[in-house]
Amino acid sequence: MQTLRQTYSLSRFLLGSLSGLFVVAVLASTNCLYAETLPEAEELFRTGQYAECAEIADAEIESGFHSQEWPLLKIRCEMILGRYVEAAETVKKARVSHSNSIRLLWLERDVRRFNGDSDGAKEILAEISAKIERLRWMYRDPDSVLIIGNFFLEIGVDAKQVRLEVFKVIQQASPKFVESYLAGAELALAKNDYALAAEDFQKALKIDKDNPRILYGLARTFESSDSEQAQQYLSRAMEINPQHLPSLLFVAERHIQAERYEEAEQVLESILEINPSHPTAWALRAVLAHLESDVIKETFYREQALKHWRDNPEIDSLIGQHLSQKYRFAEGAAAQRRALKFDAEYLPAKIQLSNDLLRLGNEEAGWKLAQEVFEKDNYNVVAYNLSTLQDHMENFRTLQSDGFIIRMDAQEAEIYGPRVLELLQQAKQLLCSKYNVELKETIAVEIFPRQQDFAIRTFGLPGGAGFLGVCFGNVITMNSPASQGNSPSNWEAVLWHEFCHVVTLTKTKNRMPRWLSEGISVYEERQRNPVWGQSITPAYREMILGEDLTPVSDLSGAFLRPPSGEHLMFAYYESSVVVEYIVETFGMDVLVAILDDLAKGLPINYAITRHMGPVEQVDERFAEYIRSRAEEFGATADFSRDELPKRADASAWKIWLEEHPDNFWGLQQFTLALIREKKWKEARTQVNRLLELVPGYAGEGSPLLLDARVSRELGEIDREVAVLVQLAESNSDAVDVYQRLSEHYTEQADWPAVIANVNRILSVNPLQPEPYRILAEAGERSGDNAAAIRGLKILTLMDPFDPADVHFRTARLYEKQGQLEEARKHVLYALEEAPRYREAHELLLSVIEQLSPKTLKTPEATE
Structure with missing residues (x-):
């Protein structure tokens, strides 16, 4: 490959050939060179009737028709059907009549590979190179130029250059030539450039709307951003061609991701009926066997995948990719690494290995590999993103304590880094003991002030806006509050949640389904702090009692492609209730025993059956358990939405409620309408009715928020405060509530309550100066020197209005506590800001006097 790359220049070909290329191409496209049966045969190919298509092609070849289209079509069919020996024979015969066909040579490359002749495939590449050099005037039709573009990609020419200077040029010169759009789209898709891929696929679709290859490509392109759209494209592709192997493989992969392993196996069997030697199907079977801890089957399936092309790096790379998706x-x-032994320059394996190493905490090797890939392929989006991210992270600060290494923005590390370490130590002590886990490796936590950097570190690509944190085992990545705009989530709850993943993934050796991992983490959030985690809502109630409850045996599928963000959050909630059900019904020991079984490689449903009974019964009993909870929530309320008026004022809602007096949503909207009209006493009546229907509910849409607003407007301060306290004790990120309470308690000079609410604010957003100012004042007034010092010290990092005063107050508190060196340091900072600060001078003299006896050596000591 390197020799070809050195001796062949894309620019030489382009400058010498493309200028006159497409006059010939357009004329050729109008010349009737093909037999009348060719469109019929191509339609058979398009619809998946490959054997019939091959028979027709063979008949045409035998009849003496000399167009190269027939052997090319026959070879494509034979390769799809796994008839590799027959394909080699077809190539051999076609070479007699079409010795200079670059399209034939390109197919021969794969034919040789799948007949165990990798060296011969390399010789074909050399032959293609020689023909392009000597006979470039022959290859001016779009099909041949397209092959030349792919040849350049194969030998390592810059992918962006090929896209722009070959594929794009063909598109412009021959805008109805579908293959050029497919080539550009598939190249962009391989580089994770989804926007560009979608653009070219859509252009191709306008020309050929019933092409399964285009529809499949669009399904792949939209897979991560619009699962519903992706499914529509995929369904259409398979409707046209039920035997379209890439689409069938896509379905099998989706089943594997959702842990529907039996369904995946069924799809793979149908693929192997079409092509008994299909390498990807056998590779995916090897993945399934690995997940079942069946080493014998895994080895056999991998050997089958490599049976015909023995050194195919794609096989192990695909297997590894799916294993990494399972953590x-x-x-x-x-x-x-096995893939790279076959081909040391196989970049998909290199970039995946880079990501794996980064997720394992082997950062030096991971970053180095990412840089290597980027240097060789600057169109690789993941490699580019990782290289850019590494530059951003060079300015991070590192914090360390027993068993942990934290990397975060330098200023954020000063502000709340110590609290990160403190919380992690608490989580480690509690959760490791609870789940009988010993953490032998250092846990790395990386906290990103930019959401895009978090996404790139976590997924390799921008996106992932719904994720606050991700755990890979020994590595946790998190969004900092700075990345979350004006409504950050409780970062302490997120950190606790992610560290719980560390514990359970370690215990199971990363062999656990996603639903159980997430369910335990949400459950443990609630165990740590009832304010954290999730609780039932009217929307969840509707989903539980409707059609959205997922059986325990299929819960991982609920995380794969949820119809909405709310469905995803419901999957987290339902999974946590399953864990709660296990602990309440069977005990904590059973939950731990299930995790132990998973560590041994047992499937989750088998482990459940061992300890809880047949999984079908578990599905039924859990459904009863959670439905009972849903029915108890707002038992007398009407939560239907079908007949709700779309637009109504207070008077209209009042009339509607006469016929629907218990409708939660109607009462809520009526109350909001009354508030807008400032009819506070009438609103109070409706709020009281809502509270009767859903007593204690403090989640989204809670009537308690309305109650607090109405109470404040009516001057019922004691009631407002009581309601706000209830909300604060039930919400993990209600910053407005915490702020209002801290204001009220400041007015009442209830300093411990002020400190408690400021700490609640800081658990959500520790990056604003005002809470620290309040904390400092409350600590000083209440004699809580630790709280006051914390507030003042962090204020010094936030460019305070009067830094001399802040440092002076900090020094005075340290002096009171006998921490004289700290006091001296801060009083000097104060004098640096304000050299004539008299009280600071006096404090400095006092501190020096107290330090002198301790620092001056006596004559006896000197001797």
Whole structure:
């Protein structure tokens, strides 16, 4: 490959050939060179009737028709059907009549590979190179130029250059040539450039709306951003061609991701009926066997995948990719290393190995590999993103304590880094003991002030806006409050949640379904602090009692492609209730025993059956458990939405409620309308009715928020405060509530209550100066020197209005506590800001006097 790359220049070909290329191409496209049966045969190919298509092609070849289209079509069919020996024979015969066909040579490359002749495939590449050099005038039709573009990609020419200077040029010169759009789209898709891929696929679709290859490509392109759209494209592709192997493989992969392993196996069997030797199907079977801890089957399936092309790097790379998707990063990395033994320059394996190493905490090697890939392929979006991210992270500060290494923005590290370490130590002590886990490796936590950086570190690509944190095992990545705009979530709850993943993934050796991992983490959030985690809502009640409850045996699928963000959050909630059900019904020991079974490689449903009974019964009993909870929530309320008026004022709502007096949503909207009209006493009546229907509910849409607003407007301060306290004790990120309470308690000089609410604010957003100012004042007034010092010290980092005063107050508190060196340091900072600060001078003299006996050596000591 390197020799070809050195000796062949894309620019030389382009400058010498493209200028006159497409006059010939357009004329050729109008010349009737093909037999009348060719469109019929191509339609058979398009609809998946590959054997019939091959028969027709063979008949045409035998009849003496000399167009190269027939052997090319026959070879494509034979390769799809796994008839590799027959394909080699077809190539051999076609070479007699079409010795200079670059399209034939390109197919021969794969034919040789799948007949165990990798060296011969390399010789074909050399032959293509020689023909392009000597006979470039022959290759001016779009099909041949397209092959030349792919040849350049194969030998390592810059992918962006090929896209712009070959594929794009063909598109412009021959705008109805579908293959050029497909080539550009598939290249962009391979580089994770989804926007560009979608653009070219859509252009191709306008020309050929019933092409399964285009529809499948669009399904892949929209897979991560619009699952519903992706499914529509995929369904259409398979409707046209039920035997379209890439689409069938896509379905199998989706089943594997959702842990629907039996369904995946069924799809793979249908693929192998079409092509008994299909390497990707056998590779995916090897993945399933690995997940079942069946080493014998895994080895056999991998051997089948490599049976015809023995050194195919795609096989192990694909296996490793799927293992990494299951959080088996060490096993995934091992598979990528096997792929790189076959081809040391196989970049997909290199970039995946880079990600695996970064997720395993082997950062030096991971970053180095990412840089290597980027240097060789600057169109690789993931490699580019990781290289850019590494530059951003060079300015991070590192904090360390027993078993932890924290990387975060330098200023954020000063502000709340110590609290990060403190919380992690608490989580480690509690959760490791609870789940009988010993953490032998250092846990790395990386906290990103930019959401895009978090997404790139976590997924390799921008996006992932719904994720606050992700745990890979020994590595946690998190969004900092700075990345979340004006409504950040409780970062302490997120950190606790993610560290719980560390514990459970360690315990199970990363062999656990996503639903159980997430369910335990949400459950443990609630155990740590009832304010954290999730609780039932009217929307969840509707989903539980409706059609959205997922059986325990299929819960991982609820995380794969949820119809909405609310469905995803419901999957977290339902999973946590399953964990709660297990602990309440069977005990904590059973939950731990299930995790132990998973560590041994047992499937989750088998482990559940061992300890809880047949999984079908568990599904039924859990459904009864959670439905009972849903029915108890707002038992007398009407939560239907079908007949709600779309637009109504207070008077209209009043009339509607005469026929629907218990409708929660109607009462809520009526109350809001009354508030807008400032009819506070009438609003109070409706709020009281809502509170009767859903007593104690403090989640989204809670009537308690309305109650607090109405109470304040009516001057019922004691009631307002009581309601706000209830809200504060039930919400993990209600910053407005915490602020209002801190204001009220400041007015009442209830300093401990002020400190409690300021700490609630800081658990959500520790990056604003005002809470620290309040904390400092409350600490000083109440004699809580630790709280006061914390507030003042962090204020010094936030460019305070009067830094001399802040440092002076800090020094005075340190002096009171006998921490004289700290006091001296801060009083000097105060004098640096205000050299004539008299009280600071006096404090400095006092501190020096107290330090002198301790620092001056006596004559006896000197001797």
